[in-house]
Amino acid sequence: xxxxxxPLSPHLQVYRLAFTTVLSxxxxxxxxxxxxxxxxxxxxxxxxxxxxxxxxxxGGVLASWPVRILLAGALAVFWYHLFNGIRHLVWDxxxxxxxxxxxxxGALVLLFAVLAFGATLALTPAWRWLLGAS
Amino acid sequence: MSGHGATQHWRNQRxxxxxxxxxxxxxxxxxLAQPDLSHASVVAWLAHPWQAVLMLLFGWCALxxxxxxxxVVVDDYVPEPQHARVRLASRLLHGALALxxxxxxxxxATGGGA
Numbered sequence: 717x718x719x720x721x722x723p724l725s726p727h728l729q730v731y732r733l734a735f736t737t738v739l740s741x742x743x744x745x746x747x748x749x750x751x752x753x754x755x756x757x758x759x760x761x762x763x764x765x766x767x768x769x770x771x772x773x774x775g776g777v778l779a780s781w782p783v784r785i786l787l788a789g790a791l792a793v794f795w796y797h798l799f800n801g802i803r804h805l806v807w808d809x810x811x812x813x814x815x816x817x818x819x820x821x822g823a824l825v826l827l828f829a830v831l832a833f834g835a836t837l838a839l840t841p842a843w844r845w846l847l848g849a850s
Numbered sequence: 851m852s853g854h855g856a857t858q859h860w861r862n863q864r865x866x867x868x869x870x871x872x873x874x875x876x877x878x879x880x881x882l883a884q885p886d887l888s889h890a891s892v893v894a895w896l897a898h899p900w901q902a903v904l905m906l907l908f909g910w911c912a913l914x915x916x917x918x919x920x921x922v923v924v925d926d927y928v929p930e931p932q933h934a935r936v937r938l939a940s941r942l943l944h945g946a947l948a949l950x951x952x953x954x955x956x957x958x959a960t961g962g963g964a
Binding site: 744747748750751754755757758761762764765767768771772775791794798801802804805808836840841842845 | 867923962
């Protein structure tokens with residue numbers, strides 16, 4: 717054994733990200749994206765309170781193509797953060813800490829998030845709105 | 851964050867998280883179940899007192915949880931000279947948003963937005 721074989725501190729350029737690490741980082745990033753989305757919710761409600769003209773003006777911005785895509789992204793991010801948040805609450809209750817369980821629950825979170833995102837688009841008028849209707 | 855208050859922050863973040871599971875699902879369901887998102891539809895939706903109360907609860911819990919989460923990120927990444935100011939700015943912004951949100955829902959629920 718040479719000293720080269722000894723473990724070194726994680727070096728970012730060669731550090732292989734673990735699946736669970738990526739999910740953990742995503743929880744924080746999606747949380748911040750939802751904070752940004754809450755600004756949109758408040759702006760939208762204020763516009764509705766101000767009357768039809770203001771609502772139409774804000775609605776025009778929300779219905780523009782880039783914002784449509786961002787809002788669809790916000791919906792996906794919402795589901796991810798919700799399911800991964802439940803995963804965190806289960807950990808807080810003291811369950812699922814070992815590595816295999818953490819990997820498995822992480823994969824379940826991704827699966828549920830994709831299914832819920834697909835279902836909310838497919839089973840509601842959201843997909844029509846997203847494709848450009850009204 | 852200093853040790854003082856950390857336990858309470860941790861507990862409060864879990865309380866808001868647990869409240870947001872049903873409230874968040876309600877919000878997405880109610881929003882997407884509207885026949886359309888015209889001004890008239892949204893005003894009619896929030897004119898129902900229970901719907902307005904749920905919207906207020908969802909908005910407040912979401913902003914509370916957001917303030918808690920942003921604070922953790924600020925504590926982790928914003929270094930000392932600016933730390934206190936950024937933290938205060940986030941608190942004030944979240945508080946202001948909560949007030950504006952409540953005012954907007956109040957106006958709509960009482961027919962002011964129609």
